[in-house]
Amino acid sequence: MLFTAFWILGYHMTEQEQLEVGRVPSKDSAEALVQERNYLQEAFRFFRDFSRNRGALFGLVFLLVLTISAIFANYIFPGNPNTSFLVPRPLPPTLQYPFGTDDVGRNLLELVVYGARTSLTIAFVAGSILALLGTVVGLVAGYYGGLIDGGLMRTADIFLTLPTLPLILLMAALLGPSLLNIMLIIGITNWPFMARLVRSNVLSMTQREFIQIEKVMGASTRRIVFRHLFPNQFSLILVYTSLSLPLVILTEAAIEFLGLAPISISWGFLLNVSTHYWIAGAWWMSFFPGVAIFMTSLAFYLVSEGLKEVLTPTLKRKRDSLVVQLAERK
């Protein structure tokens, strides 16, 4: 994903160079500039800049390890994760079972690793849905303006006014618990943030000279949108998608915790089960799945922070949450 990101961005180009590509329509010079790109070197520079932020590097490594162990979970732990190893009651952490066992004697470490599958799948699918919806709505609203813009942004306002979690709970309770529903619901309720940001950036960008010149020269809408507006938004979209992933992870865990998900092996549901056992002293049943949720959402924050510093250097000085960004653009 990162690799795709940096070459679409033309990460190596300065703003001046990018301007020139847009401004000088002659094929030769544009192609000459494009041909000069050395992708290996760009990749190297990107990761050098990115890894300068220790936190971001840590987050990335954590997420990579988590993803790999989630993918290969059935090789790391051969056999059915639902197998009960010991007596059907929670046992505290030991060397053999580092996270302890749960109420029916399953290995909690194994359950947490399998739970990563659920969480990461939902995070990436729901994240993609909200990025896609937000980008399309933002681009359309910002580019066309007028009534279309007004209509779309009022819709976004209504979504921002509705209480997100209750809405999600309502929809999940009524639509029935399915994995696809949960991903759709999280995606649908979170797009307005992205739409607002993309819109305001498109708005300011359409005022820029190189877009104006393109328009005067009779460039098609498709060309303007796909050659200029979208590629120039890409870094922003990437940063905000990664910034909203922690929210997705937390929301998803909350849905599972409230017992609205169909998946029996997920971090949120493990916490739901543990509500009945913590008073008996089985703290590990709630502690380790919670640490998994917390670390994953923190890792996404750190990575998005690193991406922000590298991809949108103008925002470098601020360490902000999504809410802060939203407030500033309101």
Add this chain to the structure above:
Amino acid sequence: MGLGKYLLKRSIIALLLIFFVATLNFVIVHLTPGGPATIFLLNPHISAAGRKIVLEQFGLDKPLYVQYEIYIAGMFTGNWGTSYFYNEPAFQVVAQRIPATLLLMVPSLILTILVGGLFGIIGARKPFSFVDRFLSSFAFFFYAMPAFWLGFVLLTFFVLFLHVLPAGGMTSISGGGSVTDIFSHLFLPVVSLTLVNLANFSLLMRSSLMEVMDQNYITTAKGKGLSERLIFFRHAMRNALLPTVTMTGLFVGFLLTGAILTESVFSWPGLGLLTFDSIESRDYPIILSLFFIFSIMIIVANLITDVVYGLLDPRISYD
């Protein structure tokens, strides 16, 4: 447009939004397969005559637009249907729980604003210093935490290991609901709700203060030789507060989400615990009523925010 007209317009928009949410509720009820009376109509023991009575009781024999009219009128007059589980009017069930939730949310909101504001101010006084980094990281640390899990950790630590605080609920049997008793029950939920929401406020305060400090009139004030402290607290603070006020409406939404989860962990008998319970018992009239009341709370919070903002900022053009 004057202030009065602005307020009127805001109120009308808020009313329209509430109307919209009520309509959404109606649509959702009728989109579910079988409609609002499903649990009665699908019962195999119910006779044809009984079916007719149920349809009449729910008003389902009338045309859709009449049903809509009755439904909307009901939403605005407190007729929110009957709870399947409690067999009481949904409005009554929900209304009983509101004070407990407010008792949790209001102190937490005040604490978040005070502590978050303080964090933001300290951070913005010396940006990127050690203290600033520490406070930002501290707020961020809890921001990334699931609200319900933080509750568990606090419970485990204070209740299981230290045995100092009660495990949940609002009053203990022996304490009998005295102020200190309620306070000891309130302490952990409020702390966990505040910690989770702290970053929203402190980071916003900090960044808006930092932005204001970059403005030209601050440079002018410095050039006049005013003291750093005076500039910071008199010139910068006032303007930095504005974006923060704008976002308070949104904070109430986050706080509400946090409250639902926190209440379920601490068995705090408010709207959040009711949400948790009614989802488990599939009590749809209650779930819908809760959605309606949560929406109203957020819409009202946004309205208050708009009004305060209008009063605070003389530059606003009221349109």
